[in-house]
Structures are given as structure tokens and as C-alpha cells.
Amino acid sequence: MWKIVIIDDDPNLLEGMRESIPWEELEVEWVGEAIDGQEGLLVIDRFQPDIILTDINMPVMNGLDMIGLLRERGFKGKFIILSGYLDFEYARQALRLQVDDYLTKPITIDNLKAVLSRVTAELEKEHLKENEYNVLKDQLKLYEPLVMEEWMKSVVTGNLHHHSDRFKEINGKIEAWSGKLHLLLCVELQNSLSWEPWDKGRNLVRFAVHNVISELAAGMFSDFEYMELHSRRFAVLLHSGARDLERDHFVGLASELKQRIGDCLNHQLKLPAQAELGNVVEDWRLISESFKMMFLNEDADHYKQYTPLRSVKFYHEFADAVRNGREEEAGTIIAGYIDTLDAGLVCHEQTLQIWASELWAIIAYSLYDVGIELERIIPKFTPYEDMTGAGAYTPAALKSWLERTAAGIINNQHLSDNSKHRQMAEFIIRFVHEHYEENITLGLLADEIQISKNYLGQIFRNVTGETFNQYVTRIRMEKAKRMILEGKLYIYEIAEKVGYSNIPYFSSQFKKYIGVNPTDLMRNKE
Numbered sequence: 001m002w003k004i005v006i007i008d009d010d011p012n013l014l015e016g017m018r019e020s021i022p023w024e025e026l027e028v029e030w031v032g033e034a035i036d037g038q039e040g041l042l043v044i045d046r047f048q049p050d051i052i053l054t055d056i057n058m059p060v061m062n063g064l065d066m067i068g069l070l071r072e073r074g075f076k077g078k079f080i081i082l083s084g085y086l087d088f089e090y091a092r093q094a095l096r097l098q099v100d101d102y103l104t105k106p107i108t109i110d111n112l113k114a115v116l117s118r119v120t121a122e123l124e125k126e127h128l129k130e131n132e133y134n135v136l137k138d139q140l141k142l143y144e145p146l147v148m149e150e151w152m153k154s155v156v157t158g159n160l161h162h163h164s165d166r167f168k169e170i171n172g173k174i175e176a177w178s179g180k181l182h183l184l185l186c187v188e189l190q191n192s193l194s195w196e197p198w199d200k201g202r203n204l205v206r207f208a209v210h211n212v213i214s215e216l217a218a219g220m221f222s223d224f225e226y227m228e229l230h231s232r233r234f235a236v237l238l239h240s241g242a243r244d245l246e247r248d249h250f251v252g253l254a255s256e257l258k259q260r261i262g263d264c265l266n267h268q269l270k271l272p273a274q275a276e277l278g279n280v281v282e283d284w285r286l287i288s289e290s291f292k293m294m295f296l297n298e299d300a301d302h303y304k305q306y307t308p309l310r311s312v313k314f315y316h317e318f319a320d321a322v323r324n325g326r327e328e329e330a331g332t333i334i335a336g337y338i339d340t341l342d343a344g345l346v347c348h349e350q351t352l353q354i355w356a357s358e359l360w361a362i363i364a365y366s367l368y369d370v371g372i373e374l375e376r377i378i379p380k381f382t383p384y385e386d387m388t389g390a391g392a393y394t395p396a397a398l399k400s401w402l403e404r405t406a407a408g409i410i411n412n413q414h415l416s417d418n419s420k421h422r423q424m425a426e427f428i429i430r431f432v433h434e435h436y437e438e439n440i441t442l443g444l445l446a447d448e449i450q451i452s453k454n455y456l457g458q459i460f461r462n463v464t465g466e467t468f469n470q471y472v473t474r475i476r477m478e479k480a481k482r483m484i485l486e487g488k489l490y491i492y493e494i495a496e497k498v499g500y501s502n503i504p505y506f507s508s509q510f511k512k513y514i515g516v517n518p519t520d521l522m523r524n525k526e
Helices: 011-020 037-049 062-070 088-097 109-157 168-177 202-218 243-268 283-292 312-323 326-339 349-368 395-410 413-435 442-451 451-464 466-485 493-495 503-515 518-525
Strands: 002-007 028-034 051-054 076-083 101-104 180-189 225-228 233-241 273-277
Touching: 002 011, 002 037, 002 109, 002 503, 011 028, 011 168, 037 062, 051 062, 101 109, 101 243, 101 273, 109 168, 109 225, 109 233, 109 283, 109 312, 168 180, 180 202, 180 243, 180 283, 202 225, 202 233, 202 243, 233 243, 233 503, 243 273, 312 326, 312 349, 312 395, 312 518, 413 442, 413 451, 413 466, 442 451, 442 466, 451 466, 466 493, 466 518, 493 503, 493 518, 503 518
Parallel strands: 002 028, 002 051, 051 076, 076 101
Antiparallel strands: 180 233, 180 273, 225 233
């Protein structure tokens, strides 16, 4: 129920309204009354009503002065003025104070009921909006790690306009980078003209590359970020102090890391890989410029001939727009890309084969990351078969083909279905974050969504790359790690708070996911 306070110096009016108005019918509760503005302030501070009915002319403090003071304090409630006569100056002041209605005495019950019904409807609407806003804020908190991950990718690829720098974590990262040197190390797998989508072992490869690069980097640098880019590219962003004497040592360590990563991937894991170092930059905003130049220096003739077409920034912006179904934005990106090409440029079939191979890889990987196989939408990705001309293709023809390709992918039913799948996965993610301490099962969630457990598990794995049980365990272990580092609870208490009654089993799971026993982590913290 909405709470109401009535302020009027006429006790008969107060009593009459209290007794005659059907408050319950209006879903309004009378919580207090006062006979002047000063007393009204005390009553309002005490009860924090949603609606205030007040006279204007009262002793000690009039109604308008009282409303002015409340507005200065940030009071958000609704005001309805009751006045013995309609005065232009009073009405003007009421308008300035954002009063919700102005009634002249004598008032009828029907008029007051109508006004209160309208005001409570407005309150309901505002309350609903506030709830939606709070839910959105909570969701943003859950997805902050994803926002951070995407922002890091955008720093490297130069696609910053898609991401917000309003998150405090991002601002903190930018502040921490101030005054440091930055050097980008990129790794590219299966560097060849042809590209076949990885089979079911794709996630295992990604996991292995992540572990190798992160472990080697951590052994040599205390300040770095690992990220997985679209297609077959991975990156580690290294940071060092800004003193000139450190520069040569910094570059030397980075070169050694590059060599170790290449040796480990190529010889130990048998993954054909090429590692490349960018240029040292002092301003983090120049990292993307370094990235753009890193893979433009291959010696092979087939790479040299399509250099005019190659734009890493375009690849990633285009793939991002396609993945998220933004057809209009994709068109803008295509137009901007074509404008950078020489209008008289003539591309031959072999040039387009190489260029399309890279673009296909990045789009395919981008879509696979959200559970879509590009081959199901476009079996062949060959611009040279889809354009007109006697073996020579112009930027205008390329633009037309890109637009048709983007529309074909974005408007495909698979992409539409994937949007629903992502919503289901987001529901599961949100539920796990809110109920990780409970005995949650995929069957329980499948009943909520009303689809089969096996199908829901498949959808979740396609979207996130993890099984439901793996995700739940990882979230529980991350929450437990945070509690241990806070140092306020015993291990058995933390285990219970993340859903484990068996302490030895909790400890074994913790070591599996975090790398150390919970007791060791607690001792190290101390």
C-alpha cells in the first residue's frame, strides 16, 4: 500500500477525510497528519510517505515553504495541494515545485478519489521503472567480467567505440596503466591460406593455449593481461615501468617469452603457431596501432598482394556487428572500409581467396563463440564466385557482396534462434550467481524454462563453452576464494556458504580449480 500524510490546519477537514475516504479501496494507507508545515516536516521525516496532501495557508509554516524544503532535501514523494481558493501566484509556485495536482476547496470525494487514483498509478509506474533499473544494475554487476573482457579486446583491435569506459574496473585499469610501457605479444594458430573450422576439440585447444601462455607469462611478468581474440589469435599485453633504463630489459624479456610460447605450442603441444611482438608504446591508446601492423610483414608473396585489402580493425568491427545482429551498423562499417580503398583498385581471384579466408575465419570464430556454426548459414564463403566481371573485382562490387553476406548471416534463422539460446544461458548464469550456495541442478532450471534437461545443457555449453556443472563449480570456487582472501570466516564456514557439507570434497574441488588448497591460500594471505 502507498502511504499518505495529510497536513491542514482545519481539524474538521482532517477528521472528515480520515473517516470518509475509502483508503483501502484506493490501496492507500493513512499514516499521519499535521496542522502546519513545521509539524508536517516532522511527520514526513518519521513516516516517509509516498503522497502528501497539504493546505497552503497554515500557521507557523505554509504548505509551499514546506514543499520547497522537502524538495531541497531530495524528497521524491507526490504532492497534492488543497487550497481554499485558486491564486495565480500560488499556482505558479506549485508548478515550479513540481506539485502533482492542485485542488480547490471544497472538494468532493469523487474528485479526490480520481486524483489519488491517478497519482498512485504514476507511483506504480515509477516503482516498476525503478525495479527494472535495479535489476539492470544487478545484471551489469554480473556481466562486468564480460564487459571487461570485451573492453580489453577492443583496446587491442581498436574497436573502442563499442565499449563503455564508465565501469570503475575499466577506469582502474586505465589508471594503473598510466606511466607504464606496453608491449603486445600475439599468437596465431594454423597460419595458412585455407582454414577449416576446428572440430569438437576446439575448446580443448583454447584451454591449452590459455594455460600455456598465461603460465609462461606469469613466470616472467608480474603485470600482464591474457585475452582470446576472434579467429585463431590470442594475445598477451605486457606492462613495465616507464623508466628508459627498463626498456631494453623489458623488450628482452618479451622476446624470450615469445620464443618460449612458440616452442611450447609448436613442439610440445604440436599446434602450429606463429608468435609476433609489437612495438613498445607509452600510451595504451596506441596498442591497437601496434596490433594492426603485427601481421602485415609476412614475406610470402601471397600476403603482399592483398595488403591493400587487409584491415584488422575492419575484420573485428564487421564480425562484432554480424555476431550481434546489427545490420545497419554492419552497413556503416562496410561503407567506411570501402572508402579507405583506392577506387581504381582491381582485385584478382587469388587476392580475394586470401582475403576471404581471413574474414571467414574471424566471422566463423566470432559466431562459434556464441554457439553458431557459420557453415550452417553459408556453406561457402567465396566472393570471387559471387561477383561480376572478367576476373577482376572493384571496391564497389566488394561492397555489394559484403552487404549481401552480412544480411544473409544476420537474417538467418540460426542467428535468431541463437538469440533465444543466449537468453536462456543468461538466465542460468544469473540464477547460479544468485543461488550458488543452494543445491541447484540443471533439471530444476530446465523445469523453470520448460525444456528438456539435455537440450538446455547443450545450449548452455554451446553458448559458454562449459558444462552446467563446470560453471557452477567454478563460480562456487571463485566465491570461496574471495571469502578466504577476506579472512573473516573459517574454511568449513566458507564451504557451507558455497554449498558444500563435505569439507574434504570442497578442498579437492578448490585445489582443482584454484590451484592450491584452501588452507594454503589462507596461510599465504596471512
